[in-house]
Amino acid sequence: MNGRKWTLRRRVTTMCVLIGVLLAALATIGVVQAAQNRTHLDTLLNKSGPLRTGSEALLGTLLDQETGVRGYAVSGDPVDLVPYQRGVEQERDLLTQMDGLLTDEPDIRRRVGQIREQAEQWRAVVAVPVIDTVNTSGTGAAQALFDEQSRVRFDVLRAEVQQLQEEILALRNEIAGDARQTGNTLVVLLVTAAAVVLIAAGALILWINRLVINPVTVLAGQVRLIAAGDYQRDIERVGPPELARLAEDVDGMRRRIAADLAEVREARTRIEWINSQLQKQAEELVRSNRDLEQFAYVASHDLQEPLRKVASFCQLLQRRYAGQLDERADQYIAFAVDGAQRMQRLINDLLAFSRIGRLTTGFTDVDLDEVMTQVAGQTEAARQYASGEVTWSDLPVVHGEEPLLTNLLVNLVSNSIKFRRPDVPARVHLSARRTGDEWEITCQDNGIGIEPEFADKIFVIFQRLHSKDAYPGTGIGLAIGKKIVEYHGGRIWVDPEVTEGTAIRFTLPVVADEPAADEPGGSDAADTGDDEPAQRPDGVKETVA
Template sequence: MLAVVGLFLVGLAAAEATVAAQNRSHTDALLGKAGPLRVQAQELLNALLDQETAVRGYAVSGDRADLAPYDTGVRQEQERLTSMRRLAADYVEITADLDQVEAQAAQWRRAVAVPVITAVEQNGTAAGQELINDQGRAQFDQIRTTMTQLEGEILTARQDTARHVERTGNLLVVLLVIAALVVAVAGGLLLIALERMVIRPLTGLAGQVREVAEGDYQHRIHGSGPPEFQQLADDVDAMRRKIAKDLDEVREARERIEWVNTQLQKQAEELVRSNRDLEQFAYVASHDLQEPLRKVASFCQLLQRRYAGQLDERADQYIAFAVDGAQRMQRLINDLLAFSRIGRLTTGFTEVDLNRVMGEVAGQTEAARQYVDAELTWSELPTIRGEEPLLTNLLVNLVSNSVKFRRPDVPPKVHVSARLVDDEWEITCRDNGIGIEPEFADKIFVIFQRLHSKDAYPGTGIGLAIVKKIVEYHGGRVWVDTDTAEGTAIRFTLPALPEDVEAARAAAERAEQDGDPATEDTGPDGDAQADRTGGAGDAPADHPADHTERTDLPAQPGPDADGQRPDGAGTGRPGGTKETVR
């Protein structure tokens, strides 16, 4: 039905287009040809009358000025004849009348007008008046008759064109009415067909789907109507069966989850009890275990000092082993306690200036750096949210490790820098030490994991595990940059403050607009970072952002990553130090 209606409407549209083109053509002829022809015919008649009147006046007065209308009329006659021939190209009768008017006017001028003008010029007005007779008037009357016939032809052509316009307009209206009727009838038939073939089957299918949606998943869905709707009903019923199967599985999974939740609840209760036991153990380790351990260590040291050299060599060696073991046990217990307290005993996050933290780090590691002539520098560091004691411990461990794992006969150099990456600060601690092989990059963060013997590099192997736990407690991550050509570069991230992120984005937009390249390492203000002092004090006023602390001392054993001297002695600063601030 749609195809038939469409073809019929296409035919009507083609007919309407043809009739509309004809109507426009007839309208153009009426307005652009017949109308102007009628006006120009009157102007042509006026031009001929002006010629005849001017000749009569000149024959009476003999004044040459009276011939001006004659000359103007001749010129206007030629212009109107030319224009009317162009407009009357499609009208044969009008063209023939124009040719007859032109011939009669030329004949009248040769027989009457020109002789009268010549006679007046040569013999005076009386001779001219004699030539104006009934024969001349008869010739001009013939011109009038022809002009009347021409106007009649023009009027007839105009009326015929108007009838054509009216006929094509009426035909166009009839075609439009027929098209509207066809559309209305086809629309009505289409609605009836849609109601019977589409709406009724679809409504029935929707009702069955609603029954299933309300919870009756066992209701089988039947389709009716066109094959497509029946196929749709089969697909929906297949989906119903799958949903029912999935619901059964979900019901079984829910029962299993409830059982698992019960077990997790029991495990959580066990974990709470275990945590209480661990806290009790930590208390015992920090108080009860430390006391007998200190007693053992003290008495072993007394034995070592009092009886050194009095017993045999093996006895002295045994006593030294006992002293060393007691001291290492104390360090292990203290490190375990420190590791367990991270994230459990909290003072709350505050805004921490890492530049101030680095000043504290420089002070705490000063003695270790003096022993090995180490140099500590840092770039402009940001302000982040965190716990200042933990962040200080983090950086102290990193700097101490860089100082401890140095190359022989090479003064250690440690540099701490920061750059903003997306919404995190990436902080790097770089040194010129022995470096880390890529295959061990992940193992160094495991608690008590050591890559060297305690004789080569002292320590308990817990320093970097503490670093990892502090970083993760602050919402960051830590890793070893294995692409470093020399030494070690340990990088970790900390969340940036929103205002630092916005400032960096604004600076990047300004740099992009100005065409400036972005810097590799930018501080909180987005500009290139400058080195800061490695000491605990403030920088000199004339160099507020570029300082390096260096202590020139004889190379001596320094503290390990846990802040302990290998020999267990204190960390007092010896005399004879030299500080140079660059």
């Protein structure tokens, strides 16, 4: 295969394999040499050293034996014989130790055996007879035994020991030479391995520079020209197959970008025209919404005065001429009074709905426990009429407009009391729990409940699920509540999982600097007058009508 078609991975892999094989061979030789060097050093430390020390000690013990025997032959004192006896024991121990170290050296071991035999012969021929003669015939006869022959016999023994020392020294020098040679071989191997690594690193750097860095630099320069806007420039294919394929991919991307760019330019012209039309429509919509809001406010506000006159005169007619006309006339006047009053309530609710978010007092920290105290006071009459009970617990401090939040809770509590079950006292409970960065507040009652299919309709303005004769009102309360909650950055919904009564939940953001672990405690309950609220045994504070 042509070398130019070799991939970069194949080239790098081949080079790494060759270098690895060479380094592995050097490492194998190094391991063998290191093992031999370790063996030589172990022999030097654990064999030749103890052998040299033992041979010197052996010569000393023989001299001690000879000196002890001579001293005993002169004095006859047993104390002078102690060095001899101790030397015999040390000699045996040293010979046994040296014999164990010479299992791989038969010549030196044979020399040790000869020394053992000659020492035994010297003791049998010289030492033991001298000692026995001292014990039987006295020192004079014993001294006569130390003749020239006994001296020559000991000199021969001493020469054998010196010869042993020379052989041990020769062994030590041989092992040291071998250790030095293996050490030098290891150094040569390390230098060779370092040279191989350096040469390979240099070759790899030059190779990468020629096969990777230079082609990538050329490719990067072409890409920069394309990035600068020259989308019609063809990408030159350089370097190994991988980079050539990369250049082809980049060139394909360039062609697609050029085609897409042409489409984008064409689409941009259309989008700019559409955006200009949308901008005009958005400005017109904002102006229309502002005019509509202003119209609703002005229209409802301007209707107040003529409507008050209509209501006032209708009520005046009802009071002054009641019973003077026929029964049908009284009924017509009552219809007119009721319609005028309902129209006033609708206009007032519409004004309140339009003011939310427009007339603002500014956001402050609002304690919902204190707000519930006001709510309990405002709903006192309705609660007394319905024998109702309002309780709350764990209400937090939130950031918002206190009048709006008060209006929200009044609407929720009033609805819960109004839509109660017949002959069942109304029970309303408010609670809160923290979910992430929001407080989820729940208003739950034991009333008639809401069917799931109507759960979203109750928040539509003027939407009613019941006739005004069954449950009075304009149908705007929950719509106002929804607008207040959304104005504060929350959401409101009916919990469909509650089967008994109704549970309306809404969220409000947590105060920014409030710790996540903080939970609000129970608040002081709302007061129905100047009396203190009752507290139930479970710790939930409540207001009872």
